[in-house]
Amino acid sequence: MVVAHAFSLPQGPQRIVCLTEETTEWLYLLEQESRIVGISGYTVRPRRARDEKPRVSAFTSAKIDKILALAPDCVLGFSDMQADIAAALICAGVPVTVFNQRSVAQIFDVLFQVAAMVGQGAQGLALIANMQQQLAALAEAAAALPRRPKIYFEEWDVPHISAIQWVSELIGMAGGDDIFPELAAQSLGRQRIIADGSEIVRRNPDIIIGSWCGKKFRPESVAARAGWGDVTAVKTGQIFEIKSADILQPGPAALTDGVAALHRIVMAWSQVHG
CATH class of the missing domain: 3.40.50.1980 (Nitrogenase molybdenum iron protein domain)
Structure with a gap:
């Protein structure tokens, strides 16, 4: 007898730490800010993120203990300059994605990837299309x-x-x-x-x-x-x-x-x- 197992559809990461500002801004634009549990101290866009989210990193340094205490299921970073932060978190068992976009085309690629990660691919594509038209x-x-x-x-x-x-x-x-x-x-x-x-x-x-x-x-x-x-x-x-x-x-x-x-x-x- 084969027993059927019910699986829920994946919802993507629920507790995200953003080590740089651009992913924070993008998640807010996607109306997914509830998933963010920690942000970069340099974040100023959107302004309210500084009041709503704990600041856990600079650019090349981070409060690893504070990040781990937030129990993130995803950490998003930018550039090879955050490699040491990423390595420390990976060694602690945290899923980390570090993007390395440098061109306009690559920025759009990353925006779509992040939107897809949080189940907002269609909304992300609509926002991207509007930016491309502008x-x-x-x-x-x-x-x-x-x-x-x-x-x-x-x-x-x-x-x-x-x-x-x-x-x-x-x-x-x-x-x-x-x-x-x-x-x-x-x-x-x-x-x-x-x-x-x-x-x-x-x-x-x-x-x-x-x-x-x-x-x-x-x-x-x-x-x-x-x-x-x-x-x-x-x-x-x-x-x-x-x-x-x-x-x-x-x-x-x-x-x-x-x-x-x-x-x-x-x-x-x-x-x-x-």
């Missing part, structure tokens, strides 16, 4: 510009670190040209260091955008750098900040608010200099 509209508007500005995007000041790949790609979609496209493909910040600041001056950007992760961008200090007085962006006052939370997180923020900020800067420049 990006396409920006790119179409950018294609009509008579002239594209040269843009230097600075991720850090000392040493100078240029734009990571998804930021470089979003600059292009917004209507500008990254002046260090050859560095954008390098995944690590130390690989995107511009050792000689005079090379930035030589490439003479029309626009400078700063996004210093973890500290306030200061346009006046950029303008005052030795030898930068003749840079077009400095002479014309085209030095701007985009908050790191809006552009340097490889998730929804960069694909919405981050690229929108880039596009506004480019369009305003085009009205005067195009």
Whole structure:
């Protein structure tokens, strides 16, 4: 006699710790925030997550004991820089998924994977399609510009670190040209260091955008750098900040608010200099 066993359908992880902001923001957008039991201390999107969820990690460090006390059935991380955290949790028996997205296409791939993990594949695809439509509209508007500005995007000041790949790609979609496209493909910040600041001056950007992760961008200090007085962006006052939370997180923020900020800067420049 064969006895039939009843199995419930899988519901996906119920107790998720997010070691970076982008997965937290995405789970909130998917209306699955009840699954989150711990977040990164750097989380600012959505703002209410800081009030609702315990903070258990920085970026390259984490409170392992605190995470284990939350009894997570899934920990989500980003980049090889969190390998040590992931290893410690794996050794403690915790399921860990670490993504390593660097391009816009890879960000979309990760968003879909996370949505599928929590049983929200259809909703995730709908949100992704909406973001892709917005990006396409920006790119179409950018294609009509008579002239594209040269843009230097600075991720850090000392040493100078240029734009990571998804930021470089979003600059292009917004209507500008990254002046260090050859560095954008390098995944690590130390690989995107511009050792000689005079090379930035030589490439003479029309626009400078700063996004210093973890500290306030200061346009006046950029303008005052030795030898930068003749840079077009400095002479014309085209030095701007985009908050790191809006552009340097490889998730929804960069694909919405981050690229929108880039596009506004480019369009305003085009009205005067195009």
